[in-house]
Amino acid sequence: MTNVKNSSDAVRFGNTDLPAEQQEALRKAMRIEWATMGFLAVTTTMVFLVLGNSQAMKAAWVEDILSFLPPISFLVAAHAIRKPPSEKHPYGYHRSTGVAHLVAAVALTVMGGYLLVESVLGLLKAEHPTIGGIEIFGNTIWLGWLMMAVMIITSAPPVFLGRAKMKLAEKLHDKVLYADADMNKADWMTAIAAVAGVAGIGFGLWWADYGAALIISASILRDGIGNTRGAVSALMDKRAMTYDDKEPHPLGRQLDEYLRSLDWTRDAKSRIRDEGHVFHVESFVVPAGDSMPTFGQLEAARDACAAMDWKVQDIVIIPVAELPSELLPGPGSGGER
């Protein structure tokens, strides 16, 4: 365990000292998330002011409100995970990211479902959305024009914020940031759907509004379900995946290959828990011949593994007579199939 002597402004994840690249990425991510919240405060106010009776606008507005959750989750978690492990929390606070992710995902699911039901009911009851005039600089114009203008103006910035966050999510191996970026990137589609809905009302097609609202609420619900699934399986110690959950994390294979390549080992296999940013690794090694490895050999192997990636620091190496298959299901390493 490293002794903490860093200056107080150094960014760390519990006991894990972050490399310069990750420190920079984390600071940048926090700045972008604050910027996102500032942007959302402006857009939710603007959209609220022109909300009117359009269900599509309401759905888009609720989605904007819900967009506060991932940045808040990220910032709260980023604060919590700095705490080093304690007697009460021997594994540290890394899981706070997963907890924050789950809370945000459940909120998305509930609100998406609620809006979906409300939109279907509105469609069945054929409640024609009513949008009248609004006075601007002495002229009375149709409020629908203003709605469309606001949605178009507010549609572009999240896409750029999302792209910036996506790069940082990969560097930090942060799934909340990834989910946030993924939602931001798709935000323009919500705006276009809302514009189409309001434009439809203008053409006398009252159902266009509910159609757009259905699309938007379905996308919120889909985000919610996908994120809930991801957050739950992460908390259930699913094997470590890449930041976008697309494939097993290559680190598992690299660790096993390294441990097998040592001249005092015959075989090795690890299981890895993704704690949020950092990995907890248990590596089972079968020594070559019948002799136990020395303390020096074990220490050296542990240090080499930890040096492989900043995410690996909490690693235990367990010498065993043969690999315990009941603890290591599957043919490959922890990180392959």
Place this chain on the structure above:
Amino acid sequence: MSRGSILVFLLATLLGLSGCRAYPADPEGTLDRVRGGTLRVGASLNGDWVAIRASGGDTSDKNLRDRDVQGKDAELVRGFAEHLGADIEWVAGTEQVLAEELKHGGLDLVIGGLDDKTPWTTHAGLTRPYVESEDERGKLHKHVMLVPLGENAFLLELDRYLMAAKESS
């Protein structure tokens, strides 16, 4: 199709369509029907806003003669009907009866000194507040009229008329 071309297509459709017909349009065509025709107005008794004077004859008839209906709201409606070249068919009743009638297409407009806190938003659309008043408890009321849900061309025409009337008063 790329995302960009979808956008261009959508915008072009919007601009093209908006150029060739009234925008916004009424799903049920209220404005077209009323213009040069008949404006069916529900009047609910309420102080200075809507007063109904029985002028002899058969008072049990719920359809009223034009000169029987007085008050600030009634005057505004008369002006609006004139603006559209329409005759007014007055119907007296309680707010509930009139709101139900409006919801089912039996009326085009309901007045009665209503304000923007009216509970009838499930039955009707509201105009912009066109005048404010203060009651004896010092509470501010922003007055509105009820229109059929979703008849947005009609509503916008009325909103424009009410705003213009507010300015000239």
